Amino acid sequence: MKTITSVAALRQVVSLARTAGKRVGLVPTMGYLHDGHMALVEASRKQCDVTVVSIFVNPTQFGANEDLNTYPRDFPSDERLCRDAGVAIVFAPDNKEVYPEGFDTCVESGELAKPLCGGFRPGHFRGVATVVCKLFNMVQPDAAFFGQKDFQQCAVVRRMTRDLNLPVEVVTLPTVREPDGLAMSSRNRYLSEQDRRRAVTISRALFAAQDEFRSGTRDVQKLIAVAELHLQTVDRLQYLELVDSETLKPAESPLRRSSALCVAAYIGSTRLIDNVTMELIVS
Numbered sequence: 001m002k003t004i005t006s007v008a009a010l011r012q013v014v015s016l017a018r019t020a021g022k023r024v025g026l027v028p029t030m031g032y033l034h035d036g037h038m039a040l041v042e043a044s045r046k047q048c049d050v051t052v053v054s055i056f057v058n059p060t061q062f063g064a065n066e067d068l069n070t071y072p073r074d075f076p077s078d079e080r081l082c083r084d085a086g087v088a089i090v091f092a093p094d095n096k097e098v099y100p101e102g103f104d105t106c107v108e109s110g111e112l113a114k115p116l117c118g119g120f121r122p123g124h125f126r127g128v129a130t131v132v133c134k135l136f137n138m139v140q141p142d143a144a145f146f147g148q149k150d151f152q153q154c155a156v157v158r159r160m161t162r163d164l165n166l167p168v169e170v171v172t173l174p175t176v177r178e179p180d181g182l183a184m185s186s187r188n189r190y191l192s193e194q195d196r197r198r199a200v201t202i203s204r205a206l207f208a209a210q211d212e213f214r215s216g217t218r219d220v221q222k223l224i225a226v227a228e229l230h231l232q233t234v235d236r237l238q239y240l241e242l243v244d245s246e247t248l249k250p251a252e253s254p255l256r257r258s259s260a261l262c263v264a265a266y267i268g269s270t271r272l273i274d275n276v277t278m279e280l281i282v283s
């Protein structure tokens with residue numbers, strides 16, 4: 001496994017692989033890797049010949065009062081996990097490599113970036129779309145792998161890839177959960193022991209609504225109310241919305257299109273997001 005920090009060196013290695021007819025997979029991450037990331041790596045290893053994992057804590061997707069400086073980092077452990085998982089290249093550029101002096105261009109998503117997290121984290125999806133677009137251009141992968149826990153991010157990245165004709169297949173994989181249901185996230189490490197126990201209420205709420213949906217309920221308010229009941233114990237509910245899976249607009253009642261119930265809530269001072277989908281086959 002090679003650890004590469006410059007775009008020039010990365011291009012050289014990747015272009016050699018591509019010339020040899022190899023399919024290149026990219027797993028974009030901000031590091032502090034957990035089993036959720038490793039499931040993306042495994043999928044890339046299965047579908048591609050060469051897997052690149054990028055590790056870059058992207059400053060432009062953090063708001064002024066967010067956790068950029070305290071975001072968990074453990075590069076030696078990340079490298080070890082990647083090596084053990086058969087990753088070919090870890091791409092770990094520094095800020096200057098990604099945003100050289102004078103950097104002045106952004107990718108601005110439209111409607112998909114406005115609801116849900118977009119309403120509470122202004123500029124977040126501009127930062128995400130910009131860095132993902134740059135990573136696609138730097139690595140030039142055939143496929144890139146994202147986790148569905150970041151449901152809105154997946155929608156924004158898919159749309160951007162289509163809109164900008166980026167020749168990358170965007171693959172999304174189901175959320176990986178702890179045994180009690182908590183969605184895996186690097187930010188889970190912020191939780192105290194007691195908060196960690198309470199955090200399970202978020203996935204419980206979503207699963208309860210999903211069960212209700214599976215038992216035939218299609219009324220949006222009823223489905224939301226089921227989840228709300230469980231969410232009484234979170235410290236602050238930022239949003240709980242049932243949205244159309246493609247447009248992310250509020251789902252119409254009764255549900256006729258596949259939708260996602262998305263939540264952002266604080267447990268203590270830790271902001272967690274999660275979602276479940278409610279699939280409907282449209283004929």
Ligand code: PAF
Nearest residue numbers: 028029030058128131150
């Ligand atoms: O999901 C993440 O870890 C980040 O948003 C991503 C896609 C690596 C862009 O910085």
